[in-house]
Amino acid sequence: MKKTCLTIVLSAVITFGMTAEEHKTDTDMNENPFFTEYATPFAVPPFDKIRIEHYKPAFLRGMEEHKKEIDAIIKNTASPDFENTIVALDRCGRLFRNVSSVFYGLNSANTSGEMQTLNRELSPLTSKHSDDIMLNKKLFDKVKYVYERRNDANLNREQRKLLEETYKDFVRNGANLSEEKQNRLRELNSRISLLQLTFGQNMLKETNDFRLIIDKREDLSGLPPSLINVAADEAKAAGMEGKWIFTLHNPSIMPFLQFSDKRELREKIFLGYLNRGNNNNDADNKETVKQLVGLRLEKARLMGYDNYASFALENRMAKNEKNVYKLLDDVWAPALAKAKEEAADLQAVMTKEGIAGELKGWDWRYYNEKVKKEKYDIDENEIRPYFKLENVLEGLFYVVKRLYNISFTELKDIPKPHGEAMAFECKNADGSHRGVLYMDFFPRASKRGGAWCGTYRTQTYKDGKRVSPVVTIVCNFTKPSAGLPALLSIDEAETMFHEFGHALHNFFKDVHYYGVSSVPRDFVELPSQVMEHWVLEPEVLKVYANHYQTGEIIPEALVRKIDSSSKYGQGFATAEYLQASFLDMDYHVLKEIPKSFDIPTFESKSMNSRNALSQIPPRYRTTYFNHTMGGGYTAGYYSYMWSEVLDADAFEAFKETGDIFDAKTAEKFRDFILTPGSIDDATDMYKNFRGKEPGIEPLLKNRGLVFEN
Numbered sequence: 001m002k003k004t005c006l007t008i009v010l011s012a013v014i015t016f017g018m019t020a021e022e023h024k025t026d027t028d029m030n031e032n033p034f035f036t037e038y039a040t041p042f043a044v045p046p047f048d049k050i051r052i053e054h055y056k057p058a059f060l061r062g063m064e065e066h067k068k069e070i071d072a073i074i075k076n077t078a079s080p081d082f083e084n085t086i087v088a089l090d091r092c093g094r095l096f097r098n099v100s101s102v103f104y105g106l107n108s109a110n111t112s113g114e115m116q117t118l119n120r121e122l123s124p125l126t127s128k129h130s131d132d133i134m135l136n137k138k139l140f141d142k143v144k145y146v147y148e149r150r151n152d153a154n155l156n157r158e159q160r161k162l163l164e165e166t167y168k169d170f171v172r173n174g175a176n177l178s179e180e181k182q183n184r185l186r187e188l189n190s191r192i193s194l195l196q197l198t199f200g201q202n203m204l205k206e207t208n209d210f211r212l213i214i215d216k217r218e219d220l221s222g223l224p225p226s227l228i229n230v231a232a233d234e235a236k237a238a239g240m241e242g243k244w245i246f247t248l249h250n251p252s253i254m255p256f257l258q259f260s261d262k263r264e265l266r267e268k269i270f271l272g273y274l275n276r277g278n279n280n281n282d283a284d285n286k287e288t289v290k291q292l293v294g295l296r297l298e299k300a301r302l303m304g305y306d307n308y309a310s311f312a313l314e315n316r317m318a319k320n321e322k323n324v325y326k327l328l329d330d331v332w333a334p335a336l337a338k339a340k341e342e343a344a345d346l347q348a349v350m351t352k353e354g355i356a357g358e359l360k361g362w363d364w365r366y367y368n369e370k371v372k373k374e375k376y377d378i379d380e381n382e383i384r385p386y387f388k389l390e391n392v393l394e395g396l397f398y399v400v401k402r403l404y405n406i407s408f409t410e411l412k413d414i415p416k417p418h419g420e421a422m423a424f425e426c427k428n429a430d431g432s433h434r435g436v437l438y439m440d441f442f443p444r445a446s447k448r449g450g451a452w453c454g455t456y457r458t459q460t461y462k463d464g465k466r467v468s469p470v471v472t473i474v475c476n477f478t479k480p481s482a483g484l485p486a487l488l489s490i491d492e493a494e495t496m497f498h499e500f501g502h503a504l505h506n507f508f509k510d511v512h513y514y515g516v517s518s519v520p521r522d523f524v525e526l527p528s529q530v531m532e533h534w535v536l537e538p539e540v541l542k543v544y545a546n547h548y549q550t551g552e553i554i555p556e557a558l559v560r561k562i563d564s565s566s567k568y569g570q571g572f573a574t575a576e577y578l579q580a581s582f583l584d585m586d587y588h589v590l591k592e593i594p595k596s597f598d599i600p601t602f603e604s605k606s607m608n609s610r611n612a613l614s615q616i617p618p619r620y621r622t623t624y625f626n627h628t629m630g631g632g633y634t635a636g637y638y639s640y641m642w643s644e645v646l647d648a649d650a651f652e653a654f655k656e657t658g659d660i661f662d663a664k665t666a667e668k669f670r671d672f673i674l675t676p677g678s679i680d681d682a683t684d685m686y687k688n689f690r691g692k693e694p695g696i697e698p699l700l701k702n703r704g705l706v707f708e709n
Helices: 007-015 020-025 052-075 082-091 094-109 113-134 137-148 157-172 179-209 225-237 250-259 263-274 286-302 308-313 321-352 361-376 380-386 389-404 490-508 526-534 538-544 556-565 570-588 599-608 639-657 663-674 682-690 697-702
Strands: 212-214 244-246 407-410 422-427 433-440 452-457 460-462 465-467 470-474
Touching (some): 082 137, 094 113, 094 452, 179 286, 250 263, 250 361, 286 308, 286 570, 286 599, 361 556, 380 556, 389 538, 470 490, 490 526, 490 663, 526 639, 538 556, 570 639, 639 682, 639 697
Parallel strands (some): 433 470
16 A cells, blocks of 8 residues: 655655755654664554654655665676565665554554645655656566576575565566656556545545534434433534534444434435535545546556556456456345345335335434334344443453464553554463554544554564564544443444454464565455454353443343344445445446546446445445545455455354364464465465355355345
């Protein structure tokens, strides 16, 4: 995601309005934390000492050092070989890597106006820096020389994969293009990078700017006390004590839509959510999307592909757009049928209550809750008291202890990326250190929406010794308020387990080179999604689902209700996800940009062509679809469904043993899925674990989209 030597750096310095001499003295070496080894527990970044003024000099020096290391590889007069070219290239850029991991990690989790401005300044520089490496002919000639002699090099499996991936990276980044085309590629990369950044900043602004302010207590009808208390805290913080503020952050808007009896207020907040980036203001994203889609298509064509999806999918498990659409289509038909059944249920209740007219998008979650209560006698407000955040975390630690025999101990005296974050040491069975984990749970204006897992240091080896990872999980969960602890929804509990699966992938990965560290995009969600299966297992619920007031273990009758109702609403959930996946693909399979490229019209055509229900918009509409327009999951949002085929089948492997904690199955999953990085082909990794190709049937059963015999 973040791209990663002297004449070029001087030009970067001029861009920042600094002379070379100013660059040397701007921040004293002993004062800038990035310029020395981290003298912190487990060598984590010294977050408490890093200030905004440290980043720019560290980026500049990091790029300068990186270029010098590249220069040394090029000037080496020895015949190019695996060690002096491929390994040397993989190892260089340490300072640039260190500052990038901290800056971009914090820019997502705790940004500021200053950080966003600096990010816009850095974007063209880091894009140029990456291109200067990947388009360096002399460097590529050395890489190519080693690659063409790979069969004579006596390389082990990991080394051979690093060599192959390094060569492919150069080719896919334009090393074989003519000088004229390389120059255009540089322009495209720089503009795409800046537009993706602009999209994300606009989305954050639009999310933070909307507030539904309520000043009459009767307008809170139906809302749970915990949500009302958080809204009161929001209002008090905004200087409006005595009122209530609801926002577009998920812990606020989703329960509001689920429980508010005030239909006109549900409509107002729903439309505010749907129209982010589509308000014809200074944060409107429609023009940004137009430019992005066009520039990505031009880049793909420059690289010799018909469309951007073909370019993006080449290195993934799916391989091509035909395979992606087949998967999405196979699930779409039963999902749409199920969604129509659900819509009829909701419409019936709505009509019964005397509400005239057709079911709308802002009615779905509200009446879905009522139908579930009527059908299954279950209410989310009855469940939440058993899902106190600290208890869910305890249950999560219990599961990974049983599966992989690792433990997590809280670290108090350690620098943290934010004051609200918690830190833990991950330990092996023998008590030895495996890594550090940060967890940051609650929403704030400085944090982007959603949940994610990243690293401040990825696992590798140095001088033959394992370098342990520093991993971070960032979420936007329901806050504690007014004497109430943070009580999670089932969805939030599943999110915690999901992101922890990514963390486990980072903790167990055991590779010697950065270049074989990352797995394909449509494989990366397997380790996370498989963890969700343990959340509601009765054996696990008995461990952690204790009432926050009484300590009572969740009653078996309530567990049965949760289980029996778990598949209700999957038509909606699956349809909204698939619509976003279709939308992502539809933009990126374009072979030419329409003359009249109207974004709302394109989106409507994408949905209407599949007979989507008007009450179910895509999970992410175009103007706030950061997964694809912000980069990362471009032509790749389908990956969650692709990985779900794998994770549903993988959990079957545990169930088939009769023990969801079966030690041998867990060991195989760890050895074949979590440990190898990308040393092995992703398809081979799965078959090594499962012994066969995965099928789609477990996914359809898990989502209740087929009838079980």
